[in-house]
Amino acid sequence: MIEKPADRHWNLPDHARARAHFDWAEVRAGLAGLPGGGLNIGWEALDRHVADGNGARLALRWLGKDGAVRDYTYAQLLAEAQRFACVLERLGVGPGECVAVLAGRIPELYIAALGALRAGIVLCPLFSAFGPEPVHTRLEKSHARVLVTTVTLYQRKIAALRDTLPALDTVLTVGGDCPGTFRFEALMAQAETGCPVAATGPDSPALLHYTSGTTGSPKGALHVHGAVAAHAWSGRAVLDLRPGDVYWCTADPGWVTGISYGLIAPLVNGVTMIIDEAEFDAQRWYRILDEQQVSIWYTAPTAIRMLMKLGDAPMAGRTLPALRLMASVGEPLNPEAVLWGQRVFGQPFHDTWWQTETGAIMVANYGSEPVAPGSMGRPLPGIDAAIVHRRRDGGLDFLPDGEAGELAIRAGWPSMFRAYLDEPERYASCFADGWYLSGDRAQRDADGRYWFVGRADDVIKTSGHLIGPFEVESVLLEHPAVAEAGVIGKPDPWAGELIKAFVALKPGHTGDDALRKSLIAHARTRLGPAVAPRELGFVDSLPKTRSGKILRRLLKARELGLPEGDLSTLEGHES
Ligand code: 6R9
Helix, strand or coil, X not given: CECCCCCCCCCCCCHHHHXXXXXXXXXXXXXXXXXCCCCCHHHHHHHHHHHCCCCCCEEEEEECCXXXXXXXXXXXXXXXXXXXXXXXXXXXXXXXXXXXXXXXCCHHHHHHHHHHHHCCCEEEEECCCCCHHHHHHHHXXXXXXXXXXXXXXXXHHHHHHHHHCCCCCEEEEECCCCCCCEEHHHHHHHCCCCCCCCCCCCCCEEEEEEECCCCCCXXXXXXXXXXXXXXXXXXXXXXXXXXXXXXXXXXXXXXHHHHHHHHHHHHHCCCEEEEECCCXXXXXXXXXXXXXXXXXXXXXXXXXXXXHHCCCHHHCCCCCCCCCEEEECCCCCCHHHHHHHXXXXXXXXXXXXXXXXXXXXXXXXXXXXXXXXXXXXXXXCCXXXXXXXXXXXXXXXXXXXXXXXXXXXXXXXXXXCCEECCCHHHHHCCEECCEEEEEEEEEECCCCCEEEEEECCCCEEXXXXXXXXXXXXXXXXXXXXXXXXXXXXXXXXXXXXXXXXXXXXXXXCCCCHHHHHHHHHHHHHHHCCCCCCCEEEECCCCCECCCCCECHHHHHHHHHCCCCCCCCCCCCCCC
16 A cells, blocks of 8 residues: 555545535536536636636647647647637537547647537547548548548548448548648638637537447447546646646547546646647656646556556656656556656556546546555546446446446446437446446455456457457458458557457468468558557457357467466456
């Protein structure tokens, strides 16, 4: 157990007390709300601070990969967001319709996101390292009418598929002129500021995040403007955000963490956020923590493990006096990583658990509490968690402390997803007896702490990215040599899991090294490097159930050398 100094002040000084007295109505009452009623995330993030006289406060400091720095105050970011809302209005895009963004960490992405939210238009973020296939699937399913992207990404990933996306009538590109698109900067230059906020309410749709399941195509988790209550509260209670903080969330805005905690929670809480355009670089990260005087740092286990790999040397001569809290999310945080944080930074990493579907942090370690390395922590005040077993009749059994089962959250918290777009049955299957079933296995100890056990289904977390095996298998099956494909997550000391494919070939093909390379290259081109298999093995045939479904768990057991007969811990459900 890592004890904490008692002399610190925290937003959440007493977790148990806060839980006992918690009321979401109080959090909602602390939000600004729209004049005349209603609720809008963009308004809470920007207008509210400007109205409170804090327009000159730095909202966003962007660090370009080649050394450029761009600063935006709250007032400037609001003006830019209004301009973008005006662009959307001129394009005839109205509330409830969908705008997708596909870009690296550039200021225009954040401006477009805030402008869309403020205009009541649903924001669908897409990960810029996805290849054309995952981008196409998500754009098609979202029915997005507008896409904001860059010239390079458009040419590489969209242009060839544009004809197959009938709903997508406008593409705005940053960084130059490009046939078939409008130049983002040009439309922004013609647009006005002062655009009014849309009359959204707590139940108006706001965000569409695609996430992966075991089977089928990705699921569009739809979130509402009312989710901002959970972003605001968890930002304060877990990340200890306060006005004046310099906050750095290293997550990419193509994933839920990069939006909930890389955009909404920090701005709603009035902090200055650092956005680094560059890819991971350990030396650069230490320099940013130091030079920008980061006070709150929210990062991920894969990145922490990469920093650990370099040893303690980069910290030599640095004390990081501003750094108050370090937190992590996205994958299991190894106890060694927590202890390493304590040794090198003088404080542990605080693990937090949540999902695309939960929209905000559900379980966490708190600054004011001792940390048990390896534990995800305790549920937030306002969140009820339980370990359950879903019976065959659909009801739930609640399991006692120490027993592993599925981690469930009592339905009804503000940032709970409200639909899987166009898939009501898939959505309904996530709930039982008024509880949301997460698909994660965990156990609770006698102190109420939760410990991650594993996934109950076949989805893969690789370097923090959630990947559905079905998407990878489908792309491998496109290759003329492939008869069958099965994809698993293979434990890896750095990435958590790496994507491993097993392939059975059609007659006449030989599973040699050249074919292996060509299959991996095919997958990389179609899926992007983050999603393509890193390893690929040839098999004569894939193990299947009687009804013909691939037994990925058996593939995994074989790969790990586990006894095949004992699949009890590997047995899962589909989601
Ligand atoms: C926010 C985010 C969700 C899945 C989740 C679980 C894994 C997240 C974790 C963790 C162990 C933690 N996960 N936090 N596993 N310890 N602290 O990552 O959302 O991309 O939807 O992934 O990530 O398996 O179910 P998302």
